[in-house]
Amino acid sequence: MRGPLLTRESDGHQPLMLKGGRVVDPSQGLDEVTDVLLADGVVEAVGTGLGAPDDARIVECAGHVVTSGLIDVHVHLREPGGEHKETILTGARAAAAGGFTAVCAMPNTDPCVDDPASVGFVLAAGQRAGAARVYPLGCISVGQKGERLTEVGEMVEAGAVAITDDGCPVMDSGLMRLALEYARIFDIAVADHPEDLGLSRHGVMNEGLVATRLGLRGKPNASEDAHVLRDLMVAELTGGHVHLQHVSTRTGVEAIRRAKERGVRVTAEATPHHLLLTDEAVEGYRTDAKMNPPLRSAADVEAVRAGLKDGTLDVLATDHAPHHYDEKEQPFDDAPNGIVGLETSLGLVHTHLVRGGLIDLPTMVERMSVAPARAFGLSGGTLRKGSAGDVTVMDPEARWTVRTEHFLSKSRNTPFEGWDLVGRAVLTVVGGRIVWEAGWG
Amino acid sequence: MSRLVSDLGKDLVGLEPLSANQIRTVLDTAEPFKEISERPIKKVPVLRGKTIVNLFFEPSTRTRVSFEFAEKRLSADTVNVTAAGSSVVKGETLVDTARNMEAMRIDMVVMRHIASGAARFLAERIPSNVINAGDGWHEHPTQGLLDLLTIRDHKGRIEGTRVCIVGDILHSRVARSNIYGLLKLGAEVGVCGPPTLLPVGIQELGVQVFRRVEEAIEWADVLNVLRLQLERMQSGFVPSLREYNRFYGVSSARLERAREDLLILHPGPINRGVEMDSDVADGPRSVILNQVTNGVAVRMAVLYLLAGGTPETAESAKHAAES
Ligand SMILES: [Zn+2]
Numbered sequence: 001m002r003g004p005l006l007t008r009e010s011d012g013h014q015p016l017m018l019k020g021g022r023v024v025d026p027s028q029g030l031d032e033v034t035d036v037l038l039a040d041g042v043v044e045a046v047g048t049g050l051g052a053p054d055d056a057r058i059v060e061c062a063g064h065v066v067t068s069g070l071i072d073v074h075v076h077l078r079e080p081g082g083e084h085k086e087t088i089l090t091g092a093r094a095a096a097a098g099g100f101t102a103v104c105a106m107p108n109t110d111p112c113v114d115d116p117a118s119v120g121f122v123l124a125a126g127q128r129a130g131a132a133r134v135y136p137l138g139c140i141s142v143g144q145k146g147e148r149l150t151e152v153g154e155m156v157e158a159g160a161v162a163i164t165d166d167g168c169p170v171m172d173s174g175l176m177r178l179a180l181e182y183a184r185i186f187d188i189a190v191a192d193h194p195e196d197l198g199l200s201r202h203g204v205m206n207e208g209l210v211a212t213r214l215g216l217r218g219k220p221n222a223s224e225d226a227h228v229l230r231d232l233m234v235a236e237l238t239g240g241h242v243h244l245q246h247v248s249t250r251t252g253v254e255a256i257r258r259a260k261e262r263g264v265r266v267t268a269e270a271t272p273h274h275l276l277l278t279d280e281a282v283e284g285y286r287t288d289a290k291m292n293p294p295l296r297s298a299a300d301v302e303a304v305r306a307g308l309k310d311g312t313l314d315v316l317a318t319d320h321a322p323h324h325y326d327e328k329e330q331p332f333d334d335a336p337n338g339i340v341g342l343e344t345s346l347g348l349v350h351t352h353l354v355r356g357g358l359i360d361l362p363t364m365v366e367r368m369s370v371a372p373a374r375a376f377g378l379s380g381g382t383l384r385k386g387s388a389g390d391v392t393v394m395d396p397e398a399r400w401t402v403r404t405e406h407f408l409s410k411s412r413n414t415p416f417e418g419w420d421l422v423g424r425a426v427l428t429v430v431g432g433r434i435v436w437e438a439g440w441g
Numbered sequence: 442m443s444r445l446v447s448d449l450g451k452d453l454v455g456l457e458p459l460s461a462n463q464i465r466t467v468l469d470t471a472e473p474f475k476e477i478s479e480r481p482i483k484k485v486p487v488l489r490g491k492t493i494v495n496l497f498f499e500p501s502t503r504t505r506v507s508f509e510f511a512e513k514r515l516s517a518d519t520v521n522v523t524a525a526g527s528s529v530v531k532g533e534t535l536v537d538t539a540r541n542m543e544a545m546r547i548d549m550v551v552m553r554h555i556a557s558g559a560a561r562f563l564a565e566r567i568p569s570n571v572i573n574a575g576d577g578w579h580e581h582p583t584q585g586l587l588d589l590l591t592i593r594d595h596k597g598r599i600e601g602t603r604v605c606i607v608g609d610i611l612h613s614r615v616a617r618s619n620i621y622g623l624l625k626l627g628a629e630v631g632v633c634g635p636p637t638l639l640p641v642g643i644q645e646l647g648v649q650v651f652r653r654v655e656e657a658i659e660w661a662d663v664l665n666v667l668r669l670q671l672e673r674m675q676s677g678f679v680p681s682l683r684e685y686n687r688f689y690g691v692s693s694a695r696l697e698r699a700r701e702d703l704l705i706l707h708p709g710p711i712n713r714g715v716e717m718d719s720d721v722a723d724g725p726r727s728v729i730l731n732q733v734t735n736g737v738a739v740r741m742a743v744l745y746l747l748a749g750g751t752p753e754t755a756e757s758a759k760h761a762a763e764s
């Protein structure tokens with residue numbers, strides 16, 4: 001049985017030769033069986049017949065897929081303040097186990113990350129974790145209150161890669177304008193959780209027949225659509241880069257598509273759960289299907305899929321949102337939003353979208369590695385010589401079943417427990433160093 | 442703990458999961474129990490030795506008292522727990538409450554809770570029978586059953602009867618239980634209320650929607666008029682109670698367009714002069730007090746069936762007067 005195993009065998013100084021895998025690097029249009037050599041923390045060379053240095057560790061990758069490291073730009077690591085749900089250490093390890101070489105930590109912690117010191121804390125804790133890279137995001141507004149802009153520049157200098165008030169939408173359109181204008185100084189994205197709170201009116205699931213039957217308060221699609229359209233207009237007005245998080249509605253997808261056509265600077269996320277589940281998953285008041293934005297209708301799932309396929313939704317992100325089991329073990333109204341995603345994302349996407357025929361493998365790598373790096377200006381997302389030695393090796397034939405007891409994440413809240421999947425990461429390499437390795441099967 | 446699986450299953454969480462036959466079984470079982478309530482000594486020993494907790498996280502004198510009468514008339518030992526003064530306000534979770542119930546080996550729990558799905562949540566976690574006495578906006582199955590029984594008493598049948606539920610459908614567990622029960626038994630169902638208080642997709646359940654109460658009154662054989670909670674006005678779903686009464690209130694003047702034999706139900710307590718005028722509530726079409734009487738019989742039937750009784754033995758249980 002392949003069990004998770006954290007290894008420190010290679011310390012980054014030992015060169016690493018990944019031999020004979022199918023190397024997929026959409027950033028250079030590469031998809032062929034060849035070798036990848038990593039040394040001194042960076043990609044040294046890609047090609048066949050490379051001479052490996054004597055001290056190199058050689059990993060046979062025949063039958064496996066070797067890609068630029070996967071990046072998840074939307075995770076909640078809960079530290080500081082929510083360490084019973086997840087820590088930066090457990091989250092970074094869970095990420096590595098899921099094949100991610102980097103994650104972007106949302107700043108809605110307690111206290112929230114709205115100053116350079118907090119950014120520095122997240123960055124340092126991420127480096128100490130020694131697993132996937134952890135990139136901090138800073139808040140848009142002080143205290144996430146939606147009123148006053150944070151010291152964006154100070155946070156960027158401390159290591160923040162973008163700003164967001166995720167969890168809370170930026171309801172004040174004027175503040176959104178300021179944020180998008182101001183962020184241009186540093187050329188960073190302003191990520192927004194698109195939800196008009198007036199329209200969603202404390203809803204706990206998608207508005208529709210299921211909510212009506214279950215007697216649960218619904219959020220209409222319009223609560224997201226209105227906010228997506230607002231953000232697109234403000235981005236167009238300011239020339240700023242807006243990053244729309246976890247897009248879940250058909251109208252939202254279409255609006256983003258049109259905006260991209262006319263040159264608005266917008267990137268947008270799709271999550272595995274919005275690509276795979278509808279609001280029917282809430283049936284039986286399953287709190288593991290409670291998230292924000294909520295699971296929507298089948299027509300919305302179709303639209304999100306089409307958006308992922310044509311690149312309207314250019315970034316696949318999990319919105320990894322760990323919660324303690326006590327918190328989900330409550331009546332639906334009282335349970336918090338969100339599910340964990342780091343350790344299921346690759347398997348779900350590969351099984352249902354790649355093998356399912358929606359996208360091909362290079363497109364998957366584009367959405368899970370290349371585009372995320374581009375959206376937030378991160379290193380990685382490519383295997384070009386000299387770029388960061390961040391690589392994911394996956395076994396595309398590995399059959400496995402989602403068992404939350406095997407998660408490295410501290411939390412277990414997922415609706416995918418028991419799903420049979422095909423394909424998973426077997427080796428995660430960050431800066432030329434192996435941070436996670438499954439037993440070779 | 443092994444337990445008989447009754448005709449209803451372990452719990453009564455709602456009418457949506459029940460079959461038409463199961464619903465008829467409850468109504469038929471309620472018949473003999475109606476008569477017990479008319480006796481000088483209103484007690485039979487069929488639930489003697491059973492312990493029942495009435496767990497009310499939301500105040501509701503009517504429903505709790507009705508359940509308590511039903512339990513006592515069946516000779517069960519009952520304990521009332523209300524949210525005020527209980528551990529609930531100290532932040533105990535529903536899971537812990539459930540575990541405590543289980544540890545005390547309670548046979549049945551009757552629960553009212555503010556959250557939709559709470560009854561099911563409890564039922565999935567304890568071996569005791571759970572009876573939903575109202576969960577959020579979801580269901581209030583015994584209210585649905587007593588409404589069905591009252592309609593059947595007065596109309597002789599439910600199939601083909603046109604029943605319109607009037608008022609705040611969005612927030613109403615009574616409306617949902619009525620819709621499920623009535624549709625399963627073949628009634629035609631309408632709902633009428635301001636669009637702000639109609640849930641999205643309600644038509645897909647198979648009900649007709651009336652925008653104006655006049656149309657509903659003309660159409661219906663039965664009106665089930667819901668209570669308008671004061672808080673709906675406070676949160677802006679209707680601008681004022683006066684305006685609600687003006688456009689949706691059931692008044693004698695509006696009833697001039699009604700059928701001769703229109704029946705009027707109300708789950709109580711009535712806001713006189715808001716959803717219904719006093720002369721209507723007290724008038725000849727109103728069967729509101731019959732509903733209250735039937736409430737006890739229906740709840741006796743549910744308790745009895747969940748404890749493993751059958752409709753056939755209900756008749757004989759009736760004769761087993763306590764000595
Ligand atoms: Zn969000």
